[in-house]
Amino acid sequence: EVQLVESGGDVIQPGGSLRLSCVASGFTFDDYIMHWVRQAPGKGLEWVSLFSWDGGSAYYADSVKGRFTISRDNSKKSLYLQMNSLRTEDTALYYCAKGRITQQLVIGVWGQGTQVTVSS
Amino acid sequence: AIQLTQSPSSLSASVGDRVTITCRASQGISSALAWYQQKPGKAPDLLIYDASSLGSGVPSRFSGSGIGTDFTLTISSLQPEDFATYYCQQFNSYPLTFGGGTKVEIK
Numbered sequence: 495e496v497q498l499v500e501s502g503g504d505v506i507q508p509g510g511s512l513r514l515s516c517v518a519s520g521f522t523f524d525d526y527i528m529h530w531v532r533q534a535p536g537k538g539l540e541w542v543s544l545f546s547w548d549g550g551s552a553y554y555a556d557s558v559k560g561r562f563t564i565s566r567d568n569s570k571k572s573l574y575l576q577m578n579s580l581r582t583e584d585t586a587l588y589y590c591a592k593g594r595i596t597q598q599l600v601i602g603v604w605g606q607g608t609q610v611t612v613s614s
Numbered sequence: 615a616i617q618l619t620q621s622p623s624s625l626s627a628s629v630g631d632r633v634t635i636t637c638r639a640s641q642g643i644s645s646a647l648a649w650y651q652q653k654p655g656k657a658p659d660l661l662i663y664d665a666s667s668l669g670s671g672v673p674s675r676f677s678g679s680g681i682g683t684d685f686t687l688t689i690s691s692l693q694p695e696d697f698a699t700y701y702c703q704q705f706n707s708y709p710l711t712f713g714g715g716t717k718v719e720i721k
Contacts, residue, residue: 529710538715539650539658539701553708556615589657599705600648600664604657 496520496603498590503608510580514608516573516590523571527593529601530564530575532586532610542588543575547597558584580612616640616704620713626721633689635700635716642682643706649678649687652715653698661700662687692718 502514514530530542543554543564552564563576573590587607594602617640627633637647645665650658660669662678665685675690689696697720702713 538699539652539703539712541703541710541712544710553710555709594660594663594669599646599710600660601650601658601703602660602669604659606657 496592498592498603498605500588500590500605500608503588503610505611505613506580507614508580508582508612510612511576511578512580512610514575514577514588514590514610516605518571518573518590518592521592522596523566524568525596527597527599528566528573529591529593530573531589531591531601531604532584533589533607534583534586537586540586544599545573547593577610580610582612584610585612586610615709616643616707616711618702618704618711618713620700620702620716622716623714624717624719626719627692628721629692629694631692631721633692633696633718635687635718637680637685637687637702637713639683639685639704639706643704645681646704646706647678647680647685648703648705649676650701650703651696651698652701658701689718 497519500516529544545564561579565574589607590605591601594600619638647665649662652658666678699715699717
């Protein structure tokens with residue numbers, strides 16, 4: 495069974511940093527594009543970032559570019575999101591997600607999310 | 615960034631109704647569009663990819679169409695479990711973007 499389990503969410507003050515993790519199981523992690531998507535309370539989905547299957551390319555939403563860094567460790571089947579200079583508008587449930595099939599951008603499976611709250 | 619505009623933002627419908635949701639892109643995206651369903655408190659589920667391909671295990675009452683800038687998601691006969699929020703997402707260019715969502719409620 496494919497599983498994505500996120501962790502690392504917390505309550506943090508504006509300007510602070512946080513690192514989210516996502517551990518994958520049930521599929522060949524190395525072969526898949528991995529995403530972070532977030533959802534602010536009561537709002538819609540916002541794509542945040544993705545890392546290519548081969549670790550060669552990373553892409554970001556304009557709203558997080560320069561503040562967030564995505565990375566992956568294929569040996570640990572793990573995806574990460576380093577979030578710096580956090581703002582109140584970064585408050586959201588952060589989902590880890592995988593491509594539908596190998597090397598495809600379409601999201602096929604989502605984790606259950608980890609909550610990040612940025613508040614003073 | 616490519617903007618996706620969904621309409622309507624919400625709708626009320628009855629079980630058995632035919633429901634159509636539209637998604638308009640601010641520029642052409644070929645067929646690089648997906649549709650997701652999200653129920654309260656749950657992660658989204660993939661319904662349609664490549665504008666018209668049905669996701670694995672998705673009931674055949676769901677269908678997608680369109681190419682370029684105008685896309686539709688159709689539920690041919692609304693079922694009780696279909697009351698949810700639906701989102702489109704484009705995969706044509708970075709940054710990837712979602713539409714604002716369409717909430718389907720019970721009439």
